Amino acid sequence: MQAQTLKGFRDFLPTDMAPRQAMVRRIEVVFETHGFSPLQTPALEYLETLTGKYGDEGDKLLYRFTDHGDRQVALRYDLTVPLARVVAQHRAQLQLPFRRYQIAPVWRADKPQRGRYREFVQCDADICGADSALADAEVLVAGLSVLRSLGVEQAQMHLNHRDILFGILRLCNVPHHPAQIACIRAIDKLDKLTPAAVVEEIVQQADLPADQAQAVVAAFAAGWPLSHWQQQALDAADLPMQAAIERVAAVINLVTAAGLDRWLAFDCSIARGLDYYTGIIYETRLTDPKVASMGAVMSGGRYDGLIGLFGKEKIPAVGISVGLDRLFAALYELGLVRTDSAQVPIYATVLQPELAGAVLILVQGLRDHGWRAEIDTLGGKVGKQFERAAKRGARLALVLGPDEQAAGTVVVKDLRQSTQQSVAQTQLAAVVAAILRPQ
């Protein structure tokens, strides 16, 4: 039989898994300190729970099948729709606003490529039951704090609002919905294609005359500040657009107050594909050229209509999703990941099988103090055992032979400095602490 993983699926060996886990723990801490509580939901959902929430493309990418009881099921595609289901289903037990975080794998039957996998982990934080600008800002603050806590400096969060998008299109006299959607799709590519190519795409996909398509691209590509659109919305008496602009401005002010605005920028060309977004939307990319092609690492938005699809009550919600795998891959390429966390700092050798028990007693004593310690389980020559100790990345090796045992001592060898000392067994923990945790 051939040992192999499925296309787009991966194993994580300890050298990768240990730092990954460390990263997850950091994110958990950030979310928890921001007042979000953990939630877990099943990997599998009823197919109908998931279909129709992500748009046609999303529906195609659902991993779906029929289970043994002839039920149509699907692996979750994201964490947001299951959250909406949970809020509707357990409405009575939840106090609103409900702030939850969830760090879990999701599955998409996509074609794998750089920074894209079929199984990947999302780290979501959402607030359900609050439609305020402060709720939007809280979620952004949590997400940006994650980046800060991971040491990411070169990133840019692009902020936009669905109603600004549609408002600009109305200003350009593109009132029909299908044409608007086509325009938005094309506009979203402004960062990849030339303006002329985007014009061409609009002409083709939205069926607009060339001069109008040109006007649309010009409007979006100019990089106008929020104030420009505010004036435009006022002049056109476009109330939804005015409200959207006020909302975005309010959110930016709040994030600025939190001291996290250095990553933030209004960008009217951000579109977001997932169908359920209704308000503010955002997308974060890393700006270091080495990893910029990796795609968005953190995005989300407001989805006030989604929870209502699962019950009679309409509950507004806003959330953010951190892409753990992309972020990890990027940090790895940027050299910001320490790969030594899979190693063990203390390695106890066993010179004679009869002394294994005595060694184990010492090792257990260290473990009780919280030290990560490994005992050699293969035996053989001391030289070999030291070699294994070094390969495990151990800083200290313990040696306990008959002489030491008789004297109630143990040899502590510093593998990095090639020095060693004989210490009383009762002093072992103190000596280890002095070496591994100076000061």
Next chain:
RNA sequence: GUGGAUGUAGCUCAGCUGGUAGAGCGCGGGAUUGUGGAUCCCGAUGUCGAGGGUUCAAGCCCCUUCAUCCACCCCA
């Protein structure tokens, strides 16, 4: 779903116009049996992704298939 590239020892790769496989790293053993990461010596390893075809002969040519990577679509 569309297009492009690649697939040779555990890893990174070499292999000239077809003549039955190499290097580095790594790995295993050793240098008077209670001290490693340096050095030196010795050693093993591959149905050359898989299947078929052309040929006296294929890792190298042709077809098929699978896998991986990259781009598009979409997205984390």
